Amino acid sequence: MMSLPTEQRDVALFVDFENVYISVREVYGQNPNFEYIMEKAAEYGRVIIARAYADWYRYQRVTNALYANGIEPVYVPTYYYGQEPHKATAIKNSVDIHMVIDAMRTLYTHENIDVYVFVTGDRDFIPLIHAIRQKGKMCVVIGVADTASSHLAQSADEFLFYHQLSDDIRPAREKMDPFEAVPEAVKLARQRGNVPTFAIIKLLLVELLGEFDHTKLKDRHGRSFQKFKDFMKECERRGLIRIVSSGTVNEVLLPGEDLSMAVYAGEQGNGKKEKSEKGRRGRAHKADTAETPSEASSSRLIQGDVDPLQLLVQAVHEARKRNNLCTMATLKVLMKELYPGFDERRFVGPDGKPFSKFKDLVEAAEAQGLVQTLTTGTVHEVFLPGEDPLALSRFRRGEKTASGDTPTTS
Structure with a gap:
C-alpha cells in the first residue's frame, strides 16, 4: 500500500465556538485554549482553513485570541424576540447551518483538502461527517467529555476529547480501576439514552478514566489484551458485566439485568425468535420455488455458497460499470447489493x-492477488490486477488535469 505523508496533507478546521466554549467552562471552569486546538490540527498536516463560528458581539474579547492563533472568526447573528435586544429573549442562532454550508462549499471548491477537523460535540453534524467521508476525506472530531455526543464520536474517523490535547487540561477525576469502570460506563450509557455497545463503552471509558488503552492492561495470567473484546470478556469472567450478541453487535448488560434490556440482542427472545424462524422458512420457500434469477442467487448465498473474495472482485467490476469510486465503503455497499445481508464477519x-x-477481507483478497489497494492516508481505493493505481486514483493530490479529468499517467 502507498500512503500520503502527513506533511503533504491540507487540513481545514471548523470550530463550533459556543458549543466548545460553554462545554469547557462547565467541565473545566476555564476558557478553551485555541493554541492547543491549532497544534492538534497541525499534526494532521498544513492547516490552510481555520474558522470559528459565533455571534462575536457576545464574545468580543475572544476574537483577539482567535486571530493570534490563525483562526478566522465568522460572525453568525443571534436573533431576539422583541424590539430591544437587551430586554428581549435570545433565540438559537444558525451556527450549525453556517458551518455545514461552509464545510460543504469547501469540500467541493478545495479538493486539495484531505482532512477536516471539527471542534464540536453536537450530534447534528453527523450527516455532515458522513457526507465528507463519502468523498474520501478524513474527519476528525474534538469534543468535550460529559457533553459530546457518542454517536458523533462513532461517525468520525478519529475522535478526541478536549482534555487529551494537553496535560494542562486533564480533568480532575478520582483514580478508578479500569475493570471496575466498565459497569459505571454501562450505567452512564443508560443515563444518556445510549445503547451500551462495545463502541459506546470504549468511548465512555476514556471519558471516565481520562485515558484508556486496553493493550496496557493484563488479564489474570499476566497477558496483555490484544483486542478490546478480550478486555470485555475478562470483565465478564470477573462477573462485572454480561455480554449478549445478536450476531451483528455486542451489547453489555449489568449482572442481574434481564435480556429484555438489550436493544439489539433482545431479538434472541422467544417472540422475535419465532419471527426469525418464520423469516427463515420464507427464504427457504423462495429457494425451493426459484421464481427469479435474483431469488435463486440469494438462496445460494444464504446457504453460504459464495466466495467473499470473488464477491469483492465482482463488486469492483460493478463499480467500474457505474463509474463509482472504488473505495472500501463503496465496495461494501455494492457487495450488500450483490449479496443481500452481506456481513464480512459471517465469513x-x-x-x-x-x-x-x-x-481484513480486502487485505485477504490482495494477498491472493485478486485485487490491489492504494491509500492516500485518508481513504483506501481498490483496483484490479494489471491496473495502474497511481494513474487511476481519484484521490492523489495534484494528479488531475485542469479540466478535472484523471490522467493516464502518474
Missing part, C-alpha cells in the same frame, strides 16, 4: 478466523 478468512473488519 472465515484464510487463517480460519472470521473477518473482524471489511479491511
Whole structure:
C-alpha cells in the first residue's frame, strides 16, 4: 500500500465556538485554549482553513485570541424576540447551518483538502461527517467529555476529547480501576439514552478514566489484551458485566439485568425468535420455488455458497460499470447489493478466523492477488490486477488535469 505523508496533507478546521466554549467552562471552569486546538490540527498536516463560528458581539474579547492563533472568526447573528435586544429573549442562532454550508462549499471548491477537523460535540453534524467521508476525506472530531455526543464520536474517523490535547487540561477525576469502570460506563450509557455497545463503552471509558488503552492492561495470567473484546470478556469472567450478541453487535448488560434490556440482542427472545424462524422458512420457500434469477442467487448465498473474495472482485467490476469510486465503503455497499445481508464477519478468512473488519477481507483478497489497494492516508481505493493505481486514483493530490479529468499517467 502507498500512503500520503502527513506533511503533504491540507487540513481545514471548523470550530463550533459556543458549543466548545460553554462545554469547557462547565467541565473545566476555564476558557478553551485555541493554541492547543491549532497544534492538534497541525499534526494532521498544513492547516490552510481555520474558522470559528459565533455571534462575536457576545464574545468580543475572544476574537483577539482567535486571530493570534490563525483562526478566522465568522460572525453568525443571534436573533431576539422583541424590539430591544437587551430586554428581549435570545433565540438559537444558525451556527450549525453556517458551518455545514461552509464545510460543504469547501469540500467541493478545495479538493486539495484531505482532512477536516471539527471542534464540536453536537450530534447534528453527523450527516455532515458522513457526507465528507463519502468523498474520501478524513474527519476528525474534538469534543468535550460529559457533553459530546457518542454517536458523533462513532461517525468520525478519529475522535478526541478536549482534555487529551494537553496535560494542562486533564480533568480532575478520582483514580478508578479500569475493570471496575466498565459497569459505571454501562450505567452512564443508560443515563444518556445510549445503547451500551462495545463502541459506546470504549468511548465512555476514556471519558471516565481520562485515558484508556486496553493493550496496557493484563488479564489474570499476566497477558496483555490484544483486542478490546478480550478486555470485555475478562470483565465478564470477573462477573462485572454480561455480554449478549445478536450476531451483528455486542451489547453489555449489568449482572442481574434481564435480556429484555438489550436493544439489539433482545431479538434472541422467544417472540422475535419465532419471527426469525418464520423469516427463515420464507427464504427457504423462495429457494425451493426459484421464481427469479435474483431469488435463486440469494438462496445460494444464504446457504453460504459464495466466495467473499470473488464477491469483492465482482463488486469492483460493478463499480467500474457505474463509474463509482472504488473505495472500501463503496465496495461494501455494492457487495450488500450483490449479496443481500452481506456481513464480512459471517465469513472465515484464510487463517480460519472470521473477518473482524471489511479491511481484513480486502487485505485477504490482495494477498491472493485478486485485487490491489492504494491509500492516500485518508481513504483506501481498490483496483484490479494489471491496473495502474497511481494513474487511476481519484484521490492523489495534484494528479488531475485542469479540466478535472484523471490522467493516464502518474
